[in-house]
Amino acid sequence: MALRNIVKKGDPILNKKCRAVTEYNERLHILLDDMKETLADADGAGLAGPQVGVMRRICIVVNEDGEMLELVNPEILESDGEQTGPEGCLSLPGKYGMVTRPDHVRVRAFDRNGNAFEVEGTEMTARCFCHEIEHLDGHMFDEHVDHFLTEEELRAYYEEHEDEYEEEGAEE
Numbered sequence: 001m002a003l004r005n006i007v008k009k010g011d012p013i014l015n016k017k018c019r020a021v022t023e024y025n026e027r028l029h030i031l032l033d034d035m036k037e038t039l040a041d042a043d044g045a046g047l048a049g050p051q052v053g054v055m056r057r058i059c060i061v062v063n064e065d066g067e068m069l070e071l072v073n074p075e076i077l078e079s080d081g082e083q084t085g086p087e088g089c090l091s092l093p094g095k096y097g098m099v100t101r102p103d104h105v106r107v108r109a110f111d112r113n114g115n116a117f118e119v120e121g122t123e124m125t126a127r128c129f130c131h132e133i134e135h136l137d138g139h140m141f142d143e144h145v146d147h148f149l150t151e152e153e154l155r156a157y158y159e160e161h162e163d164e165y166e167e168e169g170a171e172e
């Protein structure tokens with residue numbers, strides 16, 4: 001496995017629509033393994049293909065149990081509810097903004113061997129699914145943000161919602 005370089009905002013690769021994965025081969029497995037290693041190294045909550053310079057519809061999402069879910073060609077089947085909370089991105093380090101997302105989503109995706117599955121997420125996991133899948137269409141969370149939070153605003157938010165967050169400021 002190897003660490004991949006994380007592409008930062010300003011690189012046009014982050015604004016392009018990714019193509020579907022069509023071959024479930026060794027190359028895909030290496031890429032997914034590298035993405036998981038890169039995500040763990042960056043201590044993030046999720047990572048999408050274009051963030052490592054790969055224009056394919058793949059992403060990794062860390063769920064509430066800390067498991068890394070591999071999603072190939074993911075699509076959101078259903079979403080409901082609403083949540084508003086701070087969001088960040090490994091491609092925009094140190095920047096956080098309030099983003100409203102669905103509170104529950106159901107996603108259909110394929111695993112690394114091409115087997116279809118469905119997975120559900122609520123709260124932070126739902127937020128992460130939305131954030132990562134949006135990357136695959138060339139969109140980023142800051143499009144939903146009217147201003148970035150100051151450190152004081154971010155700290156105040158986490159203090160108020162202490163019980164809901166295990167760690168502060170996970171970036172996706």
Ligand code: ZN
Pocket residue numbers: 088089090091131135141172
């Ligand atoms: Zn992101």
